[in-house]
Amino acid sequence: MSNIVVDKSKVPWWVSNLIVPLVNLTLALIVSGVFVFIAGENPIEAVKLIIYGSFGYIQGFAYTLYYTTNFIFTGLAFAVAFHCRLFNIGGEGQAYIGGLGVFLVAINLSFLPVPIVWLLSIFGAFLFGAAWAFIPAYLQATRGSHVVITTIMFNFIASSLMIFLLVDVIRDTAQMAPHTVKLPEQLWLPSFEAFSGILGVKIRYSPLNLTFLLAIASLFFVWFLIWKTRWGYEMRAVGHNTKAAVYAGISPNKNIIIAMCISGGLAGLLGVNEILGVSHKIQAGFPAGYGFTGIAVALMGRNHPIGILPAAFLFGILYQGGSEVTFEMPNITRYMFVAVQGLIILFSGALENLFRPQIESFFVNRLNKDKEAKA
């Protein structure tokens, strides 16, 4: 335990919000390199492959942005709940059920004008995701059932429920595999290729689509919600000091439920990207761990949209570059990148104060010296 005492008011913002997170990230990546080495591959080569895979060609970069889209949604989802001191580990299940919402709305209302179907599907995704988060939220608020356990359980339950639906209820009966029929083609969200086609550039297929803009809009939405509305203020108050919030006339129970539902709704939006944008049908297990990655994204981005955007982009690089690595290096599977996520959560979440006092005092002392030298 360090005994260094730093006057917080003298620490420049860029030290605590930029330098410290970067140091933590670097530590996580160094340890990841050790794991890659233990697995029998060269970490430096792996980094080169990651950079080539995610930036080296247009198609790769489009994939990076496609992953970024998903991570913005799930990262924001975790962050909103976290501002109310709730750990929504259930992004995975909420995204799964959100996908169901998108599909049901789109397939049943496909007779409406296309933009209206899109809007209603987005709403459906949000509503279904929010509904899946509501029960754990309600139980936390009224019964004190810890959301970490209940949301994890709801991930398992969502997975069972969706497999049941995909096998027995909404399966495309012409196929053996458990997935639904494809949505009518006019409902597919325009892809990046379509846009580049308009500009006269021809590129190969990528899953990047219009949902990326929805993700950017969600960043603004969350920023506005948390810092500019009364709801956001109340949520933060409950998260910061429940007792004080109660004295101020704020209901913790109401805010727990609101925060969790908005959080679940944001996770549900992942379904828009996956179903309206990419596969156009529900496939078993489509959230593929994006919900869990959202935890790392939010913690790395310090639960602020301005931080979540670069964090989501970084994970986009890791995912897309990572698939390049798994392709080239037989000893590395995508699970190595799950481990990397764990390390990033560890170093930028749980151990975020590991070197913070040392770094902050180093910069404060230096700045003081500079001032003295000038004077």
Added chain:
Amino acid sequence: MEFLSDIASLINSTLRISTPLVFAAMAGIFAERSGVIDFSLEGKMLMAAFVAAVGSYYLGNPWLGLLLAMLACVSLSMLHGFASVTHRGDQVVSCVAINILIIGLTTALAAAWFGQAGLTPTLTGDQRFLEINLPFAQALSDIPIIGIIYSDILSGHYIFVYLAYLSVPIVYWVVFKTSFGLRVRAVGENPSAVDTAGINVFAMRYKALAINGVLIAFAGAHLSTAVNANFFREMSAGRGYLALAAMIFGKWHPKTALIACLLFGFTDALQIRLQGVELPVVGEIPVQLIQAIPYILTVVLLAGFVGKAIAPNAIGQPYIKER
């Protein structure tokens, strides 16, 4: 007679299926009674399963595998302590980090060392724990009632099953009847009072976490070197969380936690039995929904029929020594 043997085999499976839950719940009691939240039971169980399977494969002895699993789990507990006790990081975040790290790391290493499927090699012969037949089980099996209880229910389990149920009274004794246990509970309830009495709060929490690591290692080894003969991806399948729910439902007490674990075990045993069976009124329930029963039960139990769960007072709060 067939009905009786059906019941006997159901109870037999219940005892076996509850075993990892019991170890995990006991491990959880130590950590949480000392004031440290432990959602990382899941990750540690998985780590133990991986290390035990790999260890007994290379060393040819499941006991050595178990020992390595203990070392691995104690290290993870120490990591949790380092982050959340020493550096006062968020305890839940630390647990989530450990769980995700271990899900990734175990499968990634299994794939790197033993091929893409992410399975460890099948343990054979001496590498694996064997079922123990209690003395005279064969001879007594024909006696009515006693024969069923002794030979069909109690005999023929892996050693972990017996150890698990033995651990419950021991944990009860340590936590509630020894001065060490009193101190563990005290740092979880009122750390500053304990500090005033001259006991090192940090050291107590680390000790409790070390015991937690040893206990959870049994759960993982049971999964990969006894009931199964290898490690596979995410084989802990939420058991760490179920055990935690059982512990909370049992109000952080070994005896009631044991009952909750047995309830989970029974539901799971029943769920396996119900698959593909035509039930009166409802007919055959789809297998995916049956498999969700333990998870639904967890939520229902946590919601609690018996009032709000009251955790140890200082749980989740890092201790800051006054200066």
